[in-house]
Amino acid sequence: MSAGTFTPRPGAAPVSRMILAQTALETRMLLRNGEQLLLTVIIPSLLLVLFSAVDIIDTGAGASVDFLAPGILALAVMSTAFTGQAIATGFDRRYGILKRLGASPLPRWALMAAKTLSVLVTEVLQVALLAVIALALGWSPQGDPFSVAALLLLGTAAFSGLGLLMAGTLKAEATLAAANLVFLLLLVGGGVIVPMEKFPEAVRSVLELLPISALSHGLREVLQHGAALPWADAAVLAAWSVLGLGAAARLFRWE
Secondary structure: OOOOOEEEEEEEEOOOHHHHHHHHHHHHHHHHHHHHHHHHHHHHHHHHHHHOOOOOOOOOOOHHHHHHHHHHHHHHHHHHHHHHHHHHHHHHHHOOOOEEEEEEEEOOOHHHHHHHHHHHHHHHHHHHHHHHHHHHHOOOOOOHHHHHHHHHHHHHHHHHHHHHHHHHOHHHHHHHHHHHHHHHHHHHOOEEEEEEOHOHHHHHHOOOOHHHHHHHHHHHHHHOOOOOOHHHHHHHHHHHHHHHHHHHHHHHHOO
């Protein structure tokens, strides 16, 4: 055995390993948080079951679940990438966690990458759970899975940018209130469970430009009607992604 066998080798781990470790930590923290589970899993699941089983809203021809499932998937993305991430990051910032992590060997961009990967892991679990529930309720999905994946990724980028922008510019309490308020407003006015045709034309033309409306409509076009990737909806989501992530990168405050 050589003399240098147990010589310490101080230094930071590779960035990729740090990102994976931080992603695992962020995901565990999210899944252990009862309030976040209520927002990301329980509420979307209950809405899917309730509005599919009870004829409360006229969703047009066909089974209600065929209309509702794509909208609930969009809601799940928003709840995790926007509402949940905004609230969690806002309180991390308030308690100085982001400041401390920013001073660690983990680069700040890598921390944001880990948070984004944690969101994606959670969304995979959400989509799998909601798909099983919807299939049990008689859902008959159509379309190309790659188009669905593209829309979900664009929606995640759009909502993540907006969530980080809110968390990085507002106080934690304001973020908590604003994120939940936006969640409720977009749940009603984003085409998730209420068809956009129910709104006046002037209002509908504005609502259709929202990221939740574009994601709901795009997923519905693919999964309910078997259409190809709806480029108009994808363009709206891409525009929100650029605006949100760009503004968050520029205005985010770590303290």
